[in-house]
Amino acid sequence: MKHMFIIAAAAIASACISCHPTQTDDKNGSNPVIENIMSRRSIRNYRPAAVGRDTLNKIMECGINAPNGMNRQSWEIRIADTPEAMESICESMVQANPDIAPEIIKGCFRGAPVMIFIANDTSYDCSAIDCGLLSENIMLSAWSLGVGSVCLGSPVRFLKNSEKALETLAFSEGYDPVICIGLGYPDEKPEAKPRDISKFRYIE
Numbered sequence: 001m002k003h004m005f006i007i008a009a010a011a012i013a014s015a016c017i018s019c020h021p022t023q024t025d026d027k028n029g030s031n032p033v034i035e036n037i038m039s040r041r042s043i044r045n046y047r048p049a050a051v052g053r054d055t056l057n058k059i060m061e062c063g064i065n066a067p068n069g070m071n072r073q074s075w076e077i078r079i080a081d082t083p084e085a086m087e088s089i090c091e092s093m094v095q096a097n098p099d100i101a102p103e104i105i106k107g108c109f110r111g112a113p114v115m116i117f118i119a120n121d122t123s124y125d126c127s128a129i130d131c132g133l134l135s136e137n138i139m140l141s142a143w144s145l146g147v148g149s150v151c152l153g154s155p156v157r158f159l160k161n162s163e164k165a166l167e168t169l170a171f172s173e174g175y176d177p178v179i180c181i182g183l184g185y186p187d188e189k190p191e192a193k194p195r196d197i198s199k200f201r202y203i204e
């Protein structure tokens, strides 16, 4: 009898370890993860309120828990979360790109009060994918905490031109800026842009 009990307890314990519970609420069918994914939109108007470091740390921890090739974590991340840090990087970019109007360069950050600069390891062919997955974890976890985001490719070319901005960001040798993410509390509620469901199909 005692043996039977031990075997049953072990079976229950192993079942609990191996399965991850569904997050769908049986009563109303809602699922917070799917709702979070489906309601996230790029935010390009922000309230000036700062995002606290506790919140940012949580978001960044979610970011670096993204799946990544061989767990090489082939990314480097720098965070500008003060007006002074943002201004210093913007100014360096403006100085390094005299042919481009300063408003265009500053505008490419979309007014986000926090800017995350992500660099990839140029010697590793999966690194850009790693950085993409990191970025999505950042944006979705931020959204789940009420923080809006926008993924930004356009600042990268201005950054790459600017020795001073790159010096400030101080990425390691062999790492190049690949994407930026703006974060902040949203001051708009954009509609979802249409998606093309013909982009996926099953192999019959």
Ligand SMILES: Cc1cc2nc3c(=O)[nH]c(=O)nc-3n(C[C@H](O)[C@H](O)[C@H](O)COP(=O)(O)O)c2cc1C
Binding pocket: 040, 041, 042, 043, 044, 110, 150, 151, 152, 153, 154, 155, 179, 190, 192, 193
């Ligand atoms: C790699 C990448 C680069 C992007 N670059 C910019 C950018 O430079 N400026 C911008 O306003 N939005 C940028 N976006 C945001 C896209 O425009 C946006 O994700 C897309 O239109 C879908 O809208 P949604 O995010 O609201 O669903 C970028 C998104 C990605 C993934």
